[in-house]
Each structure stands twice: as structure tokens, then as C-alpha cells.
Amino acid sequence: MSKERLHVCFVVIPRFNMLTVTGLIEPLRVANYLLPSALYSWDYRSPHGNRVVGSNGMALDCFELDQQGNQTPDLTFVCGSWGAEHFKDTRLTNWLRKEARRGAELVGVEMGVYLLARAGLLENKTITTHWSLKAGLEEEFPDIDIREQLYTHDGKIHSVAGGSASIDFALRLVARDHGETLASEISNQLLHHSSRPATASQRLAATEITRELHPLVKQALELVETSIEEPLTVPTICTALGASQRNLERLFKREVGCSIVQYSRLVRLQYARVLLSSTRLSIREVSVACGFNSLPYFSHSFLKCFGRKPSQYRQAWPEDDPAPSWPGTLYSFVQKSKKANLDVEY
Numbered sequence: 001m002s003k004e005r006l007h008v009c010f011v012v013i014p015r016f017n018m019l020t021v022t023g024l025i026e027p028l029r030v031a032n033y034l035l036p037s038a039l040y041s042w043d044y045r046s047p048h049g050n051r052v053v054g055s056n057g058m059a060l061d062c063f064e065l066d067q068q069g070n071q072t073p074d075l076t077f078v079c080g081s082w083g084a085e086h087f088k089d090t091r092l093t094n095w096l097r098k099e100a101r102r103g104a105e106l107v108g109v110e111m112g113v114y115l116l117a118r119a120g121l122l123e124n125k126t127i128t129t130h131w132s133l134k135a136g137l138e139e140e141f142p143d144i145d146i147r148e149q150l151y152t153h154d155g156k157i158h159s160v161a162g163g164s165a166s167i168d169f170a171l172r173l174v175a176r177d178h179g180e181t182l183a184s185e186i187s188n189q190l191l192h193h194s195s196r197p198a199t200a201s202q203r204l205a206a207t208e209i210t211r212e213l214h215p216l217v218k219q220a221l222e223l224v225e226t227s228i229e230e231p232l233t234v235p236t237i238c239t240a241l242g243a244s245q246r247n248l249e250r251l252f253k254r255e256v257g258c259s260i261v262q263y264s265r266l267v268r269l270q271y272a273r274v275l276l277s278s279t280r281l282s283i284r285e286v287s288v289a290c291g292f293n294s295l296p297y298f299s300h301s302f303l304k305c306f307g308r309k310p311s312q313y314r315q316a317w318p319e320d321d322p323a324p325s326w327p328g329t330l331y332s333f334v335q336k337s338k339k340a341n342l343d344v345e346y
Helices: 018-034 090-102 113-118 131-140 165-178 180-190 215-225 234-241 245-256 260-278 283-289 295-306 330-338
Strands: 006-012 040-046 050-053 059-064 075-080 105-110 126-128 145-147 151-154 157-160
Touching: 006 018, 006 059, 018 040, 018 075, 018 105, 018 165, 018 180, 040 050, 075 090, 075 113, 090 105, 090 113, 105 113, 113 126, 113 131, 113 157, 126 151, 126 157, 131 145, 131 260, 151 165, 157 165, 165 180, 215 234, 215 245, 215 260, 234 245, 234 260, 245 260, 260 283, 260 295, 283 295
Parallel strands: 006 040, 006 075, 040 059, 075 105, 105 157, 126 145
Antiparallel strands: 050 059, 151 157
């Protein structure tokens, strides 16, 4: 797309991610700053207008989608985060379909891809979303090609994983429309050097987060994290790594602070939480998908790990909670496990 000024629309729904939205805006703002005439303009909209509050408590004043006087957008970012997997609004769905028929470009941002999917706009498209949400999106829309990368381009439908990937996407937008030189100058202004390509990895593996770990322990972590539905037994892991079970168990306990079995259980419970909050799978189906053969044992383990029953975790961020929480991270688990005389059994 090439025109003197591109008008961008940000459609936001409650609990949107402010970092993602500002990450998309700032490269466009700096482009205007660097040139004599503005290249971009933008506005904020929501299905019903008014103020929309983000997940950090900050709010945006929004126009209604088709409010009189609105400028026709060339490109629309659909920005959703917490709760977007359950957000349904006929007015928004119809408006997105109308924009697609008109030939406008549409970008699903983080969980905003759910809204594009419900509008039927992602058929035969390749998209991305935040890595922690990918499993739920795949369960809800199994026919969509979902990749774990920073952003995607597929015709006039694009997607952004969220977070700082929004800066990389916006810089690619500038480079596409006005060249790499301008995009590079914007990167310098933002101190965001080496803009990442679309296919760059979204996250560090657990083995990179804990770089000080013994190589055998790192390899064991990788095997555990890639066998969630059918967890590998400890003897199978040892055979794959060519290590004795006694030695690997000793190393794992020393380096991570728990047994391989305990760590595998944590990883699978984290995965279960994503499926519970973002899909319509029954608790029994979630249990099986996460490698638990016993539903009572799954429920007991979940309650002990997260302080809530699986049935109470259908909302990742319950309406009556002031802020979301994500207990049971690798960091907190390792730190807790390494404390002397603590019971780490889940």
C-alpha cells in the first residue's frame, strides 16, 4: 500500500494490552516526527465507544465503529487480550466483515485474532498469537494455520503476537510503505536496534532462561516440555539422553530443586490452565490432553498448584479480581524448590 497518508484505526476491547497498542503507535508517531509532513494518522474505536480500560488500568477514549465524522481506515488493528477469547459482539463482527469486503487491511493483535476468526476472516490464513494462548486457539479453531512467531502477513490479513513484537511489526509496515532507511532511522530513535523478522522466535526456551543448568538437565527439560499429552517416563528420558537414571535424577534435583516427575507435572498443569480458560473442552478432556489419566488426581494436583479447582479457572482473569495472576511459573517454582526443607510435591 502506498499513499501520502495512511489512516490507522485501533479497535480495542476491555482489558486490551496497552504495551502492544503503544508499541504499534510509537513507530508511526516517530515517522511523523522525522518528516515534514505526517505519513500516518490514527484513531481509537470500540463497539460502543466511550472509555475502554486496558489490563494495566489505563484507558483510551474511543469513537464508535461507524461514528459520524470518523475517517475511513486503510488499516485496522483489532486489539484484544484478557477475555478476548470469550468476547462476542455482533456489531463488531459485522463491521469487520464490512471492512474486509471494502478491501481494508486487518491486523489481529494478540488475542484480537479470536475476533477476526469469529468474523470468518481467517479461513485458509496463516496467523500467530501469543505463545501462551496458541494451544487454546488451536482447540477453538483447528482449521486455522497458527504459527508461533512474531507476526504474519497473508494478503490483507495480518497478525501480531503482542508485546514488543508490535514494534517490529510497525517498523515492517513503515519499511514496506516508505523504505528501509526510514524504518532504520525510526529504530534508532526508539533505541530498538536490529528489528526482528516475522519468523523470529517469540520466547526463550526454559533451557535458555536457566542457562546455568547442566547440559543433561537442559535436555531433560526439553523432552518434558515437548511431551505434554503423552508424558515420557523417567527411564525413557534417561534412555534418550544416554544417562543413568540415578545420575540424571541427582542432577535434576540439584539444579532444579525437584524431581523430573514433579517438574513434568508443573508443565502439564500450566498447559491445562491455558486450555481451561480459552477453550470449551470439558475438564475431563483437558485432563487427558495434558497427560493425566485420572481426573481426581488431575483436580487434586491443579488445586494444590494454583489454589483453585479446575472448574474455577474457566476465566484466566475473573471479573471480581482486580488484576490477573499467573502462579506456578518456572522461576517461582525453581526458587521455591531450592529453599531448604520445603515440600515441593504437587
